[in-house]
Amino acid sequence: MADDQAGAAVAAEDEEPEFEAPERGSADELLDAGAHAPIDAMRHSTAHVMAEAVLDLFPGARLGIGPAIENGFYYDFELPRPLTPADLESIEARMRESIAADHPFVRREVPFEEGRALEVGAGQAFKVEILDDLAAKAAEAGTPMPPTTFYEHGPFRDLCKGPHVESTGRIGPFKLLAVAGAYWRGDEKRPMLQRIYGTVWETQADLDQFLWRREEAKKRDHRKLGVQLDLFSFHDVSPGAAFWHPKGWRLYQTLRDAMRELQDRRGYQEIYTPPLVHQKLWERSGHWEHYRDGMYLVDVEDQWFSLKPMNCPESSFIYRSRLRSYRDLPLRLSEYGVLHRNELSGVLSGLTRVRHFVTDDAHIFVRPDQIAAEIEGLMGEIRESYSWFGLEPTLTFGTRPDKALGDPAIWEETEAIMRAELERSGLQYRVKPGDGAFYAPKIDIQITDALGREWQTATIQVDRVMLPERFDLTYIDEAGTQQRPVAIHRAIYGSLERFIGVLTEHFAGAFPLWCAPVQAVVIPIADRHADAARELADALKAGGLRFVEVDDSDNRMQNKIRLAQGQKVPYMLILGDREVEARTASVRRRDGSQEQGVAWADLAARLGAEARERRVA
Numbered sequence: 191m192a193d194d195q196a197g198a199a200v201a202a203e204d205e206e207p208e209f210e211a212p213e214r215g216s217a218d219e220l221l222d223a224g225a226h227a228p229i230d231a232m233r234h235s236t237a238h239v240m241a242e243a244v245l246d247l248f249p250g251a252r253l254g255i256g257p258a259i260e261n262g263f264y265y266d267f268e269l270p271r272p273l274t275p276a277d278l279e280s281i282e283a284r285m286r287e288s289i290a291a292d293h294p295f296v297r298r299e300v301p302f303e304e305g306r307a308l309e310v311g312a313g314q315a316f317k318v319e320i321l322d323d324l325a326a327k328a329a330e331a332g333t334p335m336p337p338t339t340f341y342e343h344g345p346f347r348d349l350c351k352g353p354h355v356e357s358t359g360r361i362g363p364f365k366l367l368a369v370a371g372a373y374w375r376g377d378e379k380r381p382m383l384q385r386i387y388g389t390v391w392e393t394q395a396d397l398d399q400f401l402w403r404r405e406e407a408k409k410r411d412h413r414k415l416g417v418q419l420d421l422f423s424f425h426d427v428s429p430g431a432a433f434w435h436p437k438g439w440r441l442y443q444t445l446r447d448a449m450r451e452l453q454d455r456r457g458y459q460e461i462y463t464p465p466l467v468h469q470k471l472w473e474r475s476g477h478w479e480h481y482r483d484g485m486y487l488v489d490v491e492d493q494w495f496s497l498k499p500m501n502c503p504e505s506s507f508i509y510r511s512r513l514r515s516y517r518d519l520p521l522r523l524s525e526y527g528v529l530h531r532n533e534l535s536g537v538l539s540g541l542t543r544v545r546h547f548v549t550d551d552a553h554i555f556v557r558p559d560q561i562a563a564e565i566e567g568l569m570g571e572i573r574e575s576y577s578w579f580g581l582e583p584t585l586t587f588g589t590r591p592d593k594a595l596g597d598p599a600i601w602e603e604t605e606a607i608m609r610a611e612l613e614r615s616g617l618q619y620r621v622k623p624g625d626g627a628f629y630a631p632k633i634d635i636q637i638t639d640a641l642g643r644e645w646q647t648a649t650i651q652v653d654r655v656m657l658p659e660r661f662d663l664t665y666i667d668e669a670g671t672q673q674r675p676v677a678i679h680r681a682i683y684g685s686l687e688r689f690i691g692v693l694t695e696h697f698a699g700a701f702p703l704w705c706a707p708v709q710a711v712v713i714p715i716a717d718r719h720a721d722a723a724r725e726l727a728d729a730l731k732a733g734g735l736r737f738v739e740v741d742d743s744d745n746r747m748q749n750k751i752r753l754a755q756g757q758k759v760p761y762m763l764i765l766g767d768r769e770v771e772a773r774t775a776s777v778r779r780r781d782g783s784q785e786q787g788v789a790w791a792d793l794a795a796r797l798g799a800e801a802r803e804r805r806v807a
Contacts, residue, residue: 229392233258235295235354236285236361236390237265242346243284244269244386247277253348254316254374254383261400262389266372268316269384278366278386285364292359293344297352305338309349316374317349363397364390367404371536378534403641410641412694413540419699419757421707422541430538430545432687437707440737442686444705446526448804449550449683452575456567458522458552463504465528469494474660475503476595480628486530497530502653502679505553506661509675514665519675520560524552526686541691542645548686549648554678555663561607561652561676565633568650568680569615572635575682579693579702580806581637584618584644588625588632595629596655604652605631629656630679639696647692648684653677700758700780704801710761711754712740712775715747722770726763729790734798755780761797 237256244267245251254266300308302325309317321338328335341350343358355361366388374380391397408414416422421438424431434442450460466488472478477485477499486497498504505523514521526548533545556564576583587609590601608631612619619633626632630651636644657663657677664672683689693701703709710730714723720742727738741750747764754762763775775793777785 230258231353232355232361232392233263233390234352235358236364236388237263238295238341238343238346238348238350238354239285239288239358239361240281240366240386240388241265241267241348242288242344243281245346246284247280250313252316253314254372254385256348262367262387264385264387266374266383266385268381273369273384273386278369281386282364282366288344289358289361291344292357294357295352295354296342298340298342298347299337300340302335302338305340305349308340308347314349320349362390362392363394364388365397365401373536378536407641407643407695410695410698411540412542412691415694415699416540419707421694424540428546429535430533430543432541432544432546438690440707441690441701441705444736445683445686445690446550448578448705449575450524452571453522453524453552456522456571457520458524460524460526461505461508462525463498463501463508463527465498465530466495467498467504469496471503472496475656476629476660477503484531484533486532498527499529499531501525501527501529501549501551502553502657502677503661506657506663506677509553509555509663510661514555514675516557516665516667516673519665520554520556520564522552522554524550527551541687541694544685544687547688549681550683550686552680553657554680555665555675556678557665557667557673558654558676561604561678562611564678565608565611565650565652566614568678569611569617571682572617576637578704578804578806579696581696583647584620584636584638585612586625586634586636587612587619587621588627588634589621589623590631591624591626591628593628594626596659600654601626601631604654608633608652627651627653629653635682635684637692637696639692640698641695645692646684647689648681649679651679653679698758700760702804702806703760703797704804706758706760707737708739708757708759709735709737709801710739710763710797711750711759712738713747713750713754713762713764714740714742715764715766717742719765719767719770723765726765726775726790726793729794730797733794734801735794736801751778763793 234257237258240263241253241256244265245253248267248269250270252268254268256263256265302321306318306321309321325335338349339351340347341352341354342348343354366386368387370385370387371382372385373382389397389400391400413424416438419437420435421441422432422434425433432438453460469478472482472485481499485499488495488497504527505525508523509521528546528548530546533543537543538545554564572583587605589605590598594601612633630653632649632651634646635648635650636646638644654674654676658674663675663677665675667673701707710727712723712727712730714720720740723740723742727740730738741754743750745753751762751764758780760780762778762780764778765775769775769787772787773790774787775790777788777793
């Protein structure tokens with residue numbers, strides 16, 4: 191399954207901003223600042239005020255673009271030196287002066303050549319490039335250049351389509367957040383600019399709430415928690431690939447095993463296909479044309495192979511390995527294949543943007559009359575699996591893109607079936623016209639985490655073109671006639687790496703008992719209690735817990751408790767003379783609540799049931 195590739199942005203600070211860089215765009219897209227709603231107009235206006243302040247402090251600075259984005263804005267600059275936190279404070283101070291002056295935003299149109307001359311005279315080479323691209327596009331189309339549009343406020347003028355707020359005084363409470371590097375137009379061969387991110391809101395309460403969420407997000411950053419909890423690490427010998435530590439691999443395997451258990455109940459059969467595949471496979475599937483830049487290519491004896499970026503084409507070879515009957519369908523083939531995607535180094539981000547990953551992938555081959563029932567079953571899989579984490583998934587429905595394979599009539603028929611099942615499911619969804627894969631309409635899965643951030647996790651794609659037709663898949667129907675099956679591409683977690691990164695931040699590392707890397711720690715107060723502690727640990731494992739540790743170190747009891755709390759262990763079970771004699775334990779939960787004198791047998795039964803039932807709390 192092909193995820194969209196994002197543009198490049200290289201973080202220049204330890205804390206990477208939570209905004210994504212735009213895809214490299216056309217001159218029209220660069221000139222259009224993206225201010226389409228009232229709050230966007232305010233955010234774009236604030237970007238202009240920030241650019242004014244930067245030019246005031248750094249005369250001769252060259253301007254890139256400054257759009258409104260989700261939760262804020264940014265502007266790109268070519269500057270004589272790297273910016274510092276003190277610079278951001280100075281820029282903020284100048285911005286406040288401009289806002290207090292309440293300069294009106296004035297729209298000005300001039301003939302194209304006059305507008306270009308203004309930017310040349312100001313030394314704004316990046317703006318001149320945008321105008322030249324527009325002129326070349328107009329010449330190619332044989333149309334005259336429209337007037338060039340500027341917006342002015344006070345002493346500042348910027349090439350821009352707008353819109354803006356009425357005046358600088360209408361700008362609400364704001365804050366500059368971070369500096370990052372960004373290649374001009376997302377091209378690593380072009381100059382690296384400095385990107386200043388900021389946020390602005392209508393009220394101080396809104397700004398304070400956003401800044402709180404942002405600070406909380408830093409505390410929950412899975413890259414930090416991964417180190418703190420000894421789950422995984424990253425190393426420059428393999429950028430974009432996680433090194434899984436024992437505790438992290440426990441978590442990984444637990445999630446995978448849970449999905450495997452669900453798949454077993456639904457009749458999936460697990461397969462495995464080679465990670466290195468010849469160019470001809472990708473040409474046949476269409477990925478060579480549409481996705482080649484995202485592949486790692488390997489020259490083997492003067493022939494091109496690729497590390498697979500997705501599993502789907504190879505599953506067709508297993509389908510074709512023997513003659514299929516209508517009675518064989520649906521055929522559900524799952525695969526936890528290792529995938530590689532050639533992501534730019536600037537977009538790598540812990541587990542949530544990697545080059546090496548595994549998905550809980552499956553390809554389900556059905557008859558056309560089985561599409562609706564299979565989607566209904568997949569909606570059930572989504573509900574069940576996300577309930578394990580207390581998450582409410584929402585869905586987006588991506589319809590036929592402009593450059594789509596296959597007959598538009600088949601797309602319309604398939605989309606109608608999918609839309610009907612989405613309605614039947616009762617799950618929330620929204621339509622994204624033209625957002626389907628090049629070979630299939632798709633249902634994408636999003637979740638909202640504890641901080642209100644939305645994450646896309648996985649997808650369901652109903653493919654009647656790429657696998658069935660390009661790989662000549664058939665089955666024999668009741669009349670003995672060859673028919674074309676439908677291939678449903680499906681993942682529920684999506685990338686396990688990304689999913690674990692999202693869960694780590696959602697739970698702030700305090701995973702539910704059923705998937706916690708360490709579910710309980712038995713703490714003997716003294717050495718003489720160690721044997722009983724190991725006996726209790728065995729009883730808990732027999733009751734259904736998988737990962738129980740005994741802290742029989744020389745640390746004092748309070749230090750042992752503090753260490754376990756730092757590791758966010760769900761249960762700490764403390765044994766002293768009284769507890770050992772009565773075969774009870776003093777229970778301390780990671781939230782600090784306590785319970786005294788709980789019998790070992792009761793503990794084993796209670797915690798085992800909590801784990802088996804995959805309770806969230």
